[in-house]
Amino acid sequence: MWDHLDVNLYSAYLCAKEKISRYQLTLLNKLKMRNKNKKYFSCPICNYQGPFLSIRRRYDACPKCGSVERHRLQFLVFQELCKKYDISQLSMLHVAPEKYFEGLFKKEFLKYVTTDISKRKNVDYQADLRNLPFEDNTYDFVFASHVLEHIQDDEKAITEIRRVLKPEGVAILPVPIVSKKTIEYPEPNPYESYHVRASGLDYFKKYEKHFGKVVVFSSKDFPEEYQLHIYEDRGNFPQRKKPLREPMEGEKHDDFVPVCIA
Numbered sequence: 309m310w311d312h313l314d315v316n317l318y319s320a321y322l323c324a325k326e327k328i329s330r331y332q333l334t335l336l337n338k339l340k341m342r343n344k345n346k347k348y349f350s351c352p353i354c355n356y357q358g359p360f361l362s363i364r365r366r367y368d369a370c371p372k373c374g375s376v377e378r379h380r381l382q383f384l385v386f387q388e389l390c391k392k393y394d395i396s397q398l399s400m401l402h403v404a405p406e407k408y409f410e411g412l413f414k415k416e417f418l419k420y421v422t423t424d425i426s427k428r429k430n431v432d433y434q435a436d437l438r439n440l441p442f443e444d445n446t447y448d449f450v451f452a453s454h455v456l457e458h459i460q461d462d463e464k465a466i467t468e469i470r471r472v473l474k475p476e477g478v479a480i481l482p483v484p485i486v487s488k489k490t491i492e493y494p495e496p497n498p499y500e501s502y503h504v505r506a507s508g509l510d511y512f513k514k515y516e517k518h519f520g521k522v523v524v525f526s527s528k529d530f531p532e533e534y535q536l537h538i539y540e541d542r543g544n545f546p547q548r549k550k551p552l553r554e555p556m557e558g559e560k561h562d563d564f565v566p567v568c569i570a
C-alpha cells in the first residue's frame with residue numbers, strides 16, 4: 309500500500325488540515341525517500357512496468373509473471389532470432405520445458421515437442437538427453453536452458469543435441485555462468501541444486517567443437533530497463549558447502565545466452 313500512496317497528495321492534505329505532526333513529517337520524508345530510491349523496470353515477457361521483487365536476488369522477479377533475469381534475457385534473444393528465422397515453418401524440441409516459454413513456443417512453432425528426464429512433468433517424451441529417442445536431423449531448434457550443468461557426461465548430451473538438429477539448425481543452451489573459469493565437481497552438489505560444475509564463460513568453448521558457429525548474447529546487449537543482471541555476492545568462496553568454488557569479484561554479474569548453429 310505504501311508503495312502506491314501519493315506522498316505529495318497526502319502531505320498536502322495533512323497541511324491543509326493543519327494536523328501534521330513532527331512524527332508524520334518524518335514518516336512522509338522517509339516515504340518520499342523510499343519512492344525516490346525505488347527502481348522501475350519493464351518485463352519484456354508480460355509488459356509489466358514498475359518495481360521488481362527481490363526474492364532470491366536483488367530485483368530478480370517480475371511481480372506480474374514471476375519471470376527472473378534469465379527468462380527475460382532468453383526471451384529477448386528469442387525475439388532477435390525470430391527476426392532472422394520464419395519460425396512458423398520450423399520445429400522445436402524443448403528440453404525440461406519452463407512455463408514462461410511453453411505457451412509461446414507452442415503457439416509460434418509449426419511443430420513443438422517437449423522432453424524431460426523426469427516422469428512427473430507433463431511432457432511428450434520422457435528421455436535422457438544423452439540418449440534421445442529421435443532420428444538424426446529431426447528438429448530446426450533445440451532449447452535446453454540450465455540443463456547441462458546437471459549432466460556429468462555433457463559431451464554426450466551436446467553430441468545428441470547436435471545429432472537431432474537439422475543442418476543449420478539452432479541450439480540455445482544457456483547454463484549458469486557463476487565462475488571465472490569452469491570448475492568440474494566429482495559429484496552433484498546438493499547445496500547447489502545438484503549441479504555437477506560451476507561454469508565460467510570458457511564453458512561455451514565446448515559448444516564450438518560440435519557446432520559451426522556459437523554466438524553468445526549477454527545482459528549488456530539489451531537495455532537496462534529489463535533488469536537482466538544477476539545481483540549476487542560470489543566473493544565469499546570457497547565455503548564448507550561449496551568447497552570447490554572460487555571467488556568472483558563484484559556483486560552485479562551478467563547473464564549469457566549461447567546460440568549454437570549446426
Ligand SMILES: [Zn+2]
Pocket residue numbers: 351352353354355356370371372373374375
Ligand atoms: Zn513479467
